[in-house]
Amino acid sequence: xxxxxxxxxxxxxILEDMAGAGMLPEGLDTSRISVEPPREETHGDxxxxxxxVLCKPAGMxxxxxxxxxxxxxxxxxxxxxxxxxxxxxINLRLAPSFWHDRLAEIMxxxxxxxxxxxxxxxxxxxxxxxANPTGPLHVGHGRGAVVGDALAGxxxxxxxxxxxxxYVNDAGAQVDVLARxxxxxxxxxxxxxxxxxxxxxxxxxxLIPVGAKIADEDGDKWLxxxxxxxxxxxxxxxxxxxxxxxxxxxxxxxxxxxxxxxxKTLMDQGKVQAAFEDLTAKGLIYEGVLEPPKGKLPDxxxxxxxxxxxxxxxxxxxDRPLKKSDGTWTYFAADMAxxxxxxxxxxRSMIDVWGADHGGYVKRMQAAVKALTGGxxxxxxxxxxMVNLLECGEPVKMSKRAGTFVTLREVIDQVGKDVxxxxxxxxxxxxxxxxxxxxxxxxxxxxxxxxxxxxxxxVRSVMRLAAEEFGADAITADVLAxxxxxxxxxxxxxxxxxxxxxxxxxxxxxxLSHEPHRAAYYLQDLAARFHVLWNKGKDDASLRFLLPxxxxxxxxxxxxxxxxxxxxxxxxxxxxxxxxxxxx
RNA sequence: GCGCCCGUAGCUCAGAUGGAUAGAGCAGCGGACUUCUAAUCCGCAGGUCGCAGGUUCGAAUCCUGCCGGGCGCACCA
Numbered sequence: 001x002x003x004x005x006x007x008x009x010x011x012x013x014i015l016e017d018m019a020g021a022g023m024l025p026e027g028l029d030t031s032r033i034s035v036e037p038p039r040e041e042t043h044g045d046x047x048x049x050x051x052x053v054l055c056k057p058a059g060m061x062x063x064x065x066x067x068x069x070x071x072x073x074x075x076x077x078x079x080x081x082x083x084x085x086x087x088x089x090i091n092l093r094l095a096p097s098f099w100h101d102r103l104a105e106i107m108x109x110x111x112x113x114x115x116x117x118x119x120x121x122x123x124x125x126x127x128x129x130x131a132n133p134t135g136p137l138h139v140g141h142g143r144g145a146v147v148g149d150a151l152a153g154x155x156x157x158x159x160x161x162x163x164x165x166x167y168v169n170d171a172g173a174q175v176d177v178l179a180r181x182x183x184x185x186x187x188x189x190x191x192x193x194x195x196x197x198x199x200x201x202x203x204x205x206x207l208i209p210v211g212a213k214i215a216d217e218d219g220d221k222w223l224x225x226x227x228x229x230x231x232x233x234x235x236x237x238x239x240x241x242x243x244x245x246x247x248x249x250x251x252x253x254x255x256x257x258x259x260x261x262x263x264k265t266l267m268d269q270g271k272v273q274a275a276f277e278d279l280t281a282k283g284l285i286y287e288g289v290l291e292p293p294k295g296k297l298p299d300x301x302x303x304x305x306x307x308x309x310x311x312x313x314x315x316x317x318x319d320r321p322l323k324k325s326d327g328t329w330t331y332f333a334a335d336m337a338x339x340x341x342x343x344x345x346x347x348r349s350m351i352d353v354w355g356a357d358h359g360g361y362v363k364r365m366q367a368a369v370k371a372l373t374g375g376x377x378x379x380x381x382x383x384x385x386m387v388n389l390l391e392c393g394e395p396v397k398m399s400k401r402a403g404t405f406v407t408l409r410e411v412i413d414q415v416g417k418d419v420x421x422x423x424x425x426x427x428x429x430x431x432x433x434x435x436x437x438x439x440x441x442x443x444x445x446x447x448x449x450x451x452x453x454x455x456x457x458x459v460r461s462v463m464r465l466a467a468e469e470f471g472a473d474a475i476t477a478d479v480l481a482x483x484x485x486x487x488x489x490x491x492x493x494x495x496x497x498x499x500x501x502x503x504x505x506x507x508x509x510x511x512l513s514h515e516p517h518r519a520a521y522y523l524q525d526l527a528a529r530f531h532v533l534w535n536k537g538k539d540d541a542s543l544r545f546l547l548p549x550x551x552x553x554x555x556x557x558x559x560x561x562x563x564x565x566x567x568x569x570x571x572x573x574x575x576x577x578x579x580x581x582x583x584x
Numbered sequence: 585g586c587g588c589c590c591g592u593a594g595c596u597c598a599g600a601u602g603g604a605u606a607g608a609g610c611a612g613c614g615g616a617c618u619u620c621u622a623a624u625c626c627g628c629a630g631g632u633c634g635c636a637g638g639u640u641c642g643a644a645u646c647c648u649g650c651c652g653g654g655c656g657c658a659c660c661a
Binding site (some may be wrong): 085445510 | 585586587588589590596597598599600601603604605606607608609610616617619620621622623624626627641642654655656657658659660661
């Protein structure tokens with residue numbers, strides 16, 4: 001349960017009762033009432049601004065209204081104390097038994113703790129990575145991949161019906177370039193000496209085995225023929241091979257998209273044309289000449305009549321061209337049709353994860369979604385800022401030409417998938433991220449991955465010792481769920497349960513605001529509280545988890561730490577990180 | 585020139601729909617190992633939330649204008 005949602009409902013109940021008794025006006029707007037954790041833990045467990053928000057319509061002073069509310073809140077189950085503070089906050093302190101019940105709830109749920117229904121099964125489409133199929137993924141793609149996948153996981157946990165999707169940009173000129181680059185490698189595989197990769201072709205060595213593969217399959221069939229004859233074959237072959245390469249990279253991160261949509265297929269199926277006709281029917285297409293951008297003019301700018309979409313009617317800055325001068329569709333036209341297709345497949349809610357360099361593209365895509373869905377569809381775009389790859393604080397110098405470019409795969413192989421996934425989430429998506437290959441594998445509290453994993457491993461370590469003492473069967477989650485948690489009375493123990501009980505609220509708010517990084521911060525906080533309690537056991541042996549002479553208390557505490565492990569595992573699962581059993 | 589993002593402690597950064605005395609880690613200083621792994625923890629110190637106005641019971645948060653940084657700006661994707 002989200003305890004804040006629970007107590008908010010109680011506050012609203014009381015307000016309705018008061019209105020019914022004529023103490024308050026009927027039909028008060030309760031939407032602005034918040035029930036949340038106080039900023040200061042010393043202020044209690046739950047706070048509400050209800051009196052401050054409603055004092056004006058109620059025609060009362062905030063503290064007077066607060067006093068009336070407080071009187072009634074004292075009668076609410078589990079409320080131990082009510083205080084009025086500051087300008088009219090009402091602070092609730094909850095009985096220890098409330099927290100003990102939460103721990104039982106956590107034990108019963110395991111890693112399912114925090115699962116929510118706020119999403120109400122609403123379909124959400126999360127599109128991420130969508131890198132051009134022209135080569136292996138780089139580290140920047142990796143960030144988008146992790147952010148998108150964690151967001152998808154978070155939304156699922158919050159009760160949305162999520163589809164993970166990848167848009168394959170396989171219709172543009174860059175695939176022609178790829179095909180030509182592959183043809184070169186093919187000739188090389190057939191025994192031709194290739195001295196230098198011509199300017200404008202992809203020099204990467206990853207195409208060498210692909211060239212050998214197509215040589216193996218097709219033999220000398222394309223050696224003497226002109227480009228027009230082999231182009232289609234090479235484009236398709238290269239595309240498929242590159243997508244396999246990318247899928248392997250994603251697989252190494254534990255990411256698997258359910259749906260791949262091909263730009264070329266959309267065009268072949270006439271979906272771009274259909275979207276275009278839809279907009280035309282809505283009167284949103286015209287032939288026109290755009291104003292040149294103010295300020296410095298592009299060198300090759302010249303007035304040109306184009307086929308334009310009235311994006312400005314939907315909040316964009318200028319109208320956007322849908323056709324190139326040769327009559328083919330622009331990238332935007334196809335992407336527009338793609339989002340239209342998502343909507344047609346039942347997604348009102350769409351999320352795209354892009355690199356920050358595509359920021360200028362957001363408004364027009366949102367405009368297109370509004371136009372094509374009659375305002376029904378909603379597109380949120382998460383822009384991921386750059387990843388600075390470092391080694392002991394020094395920037396890793398990368399150059400594609402010099403062959404010193406570090407791929408995502410190399411980073412995963414070096415530090416591990418779990419480290420990559422966690423680190424990619426320690427900053428919000430729109431902030432630059434420093435990724436230090438050295439620091440992320442250090443075993444110190446500076447390293448958030450380690451810090452959180454260590455907390456989980458410590459729990460497992462205690463559980464292993466407990467299994468030796470009591471037998472594994474005696475301390476299963478099911479058995480411990482029935483322990484007498486009333487024995488947990490130390491403030492640090494209760495603080496730990498309170499932190500765990502905050503997980504459902506975090507899941508809901510992070511999911512609704514599309515901010516997966518908050519899970520990483522939450523886990524660091526929870527891990528910190530666990531480490532605090534652990535160390536208290538050093539100063540005061542009576543606070544240790546394993547007490548040979550007190551089986552009842554020991555079992556309650558094993559439940560407590562098992563709960564911590566479950567919530568950490570639950571959070572890590574959202575992030576796509578595997579919890580470790582022990583540190584090595 | 586226009587648009588988007590950002591500006592919080594010496595450093596790196598949290599601060600959901602506006603809430604109380606703005607938080608954490610690192611770095612600095614001082615402490616805690618006969619251990620359920622001290623790979624951790626405790627304490628101290630550190631701030632005109634870029635600047636100036638505005639909105640209101642209340643602003644780091646919302647609005648306006650500046651200053652500073654990043655990204656983008658027709659027929660690339």
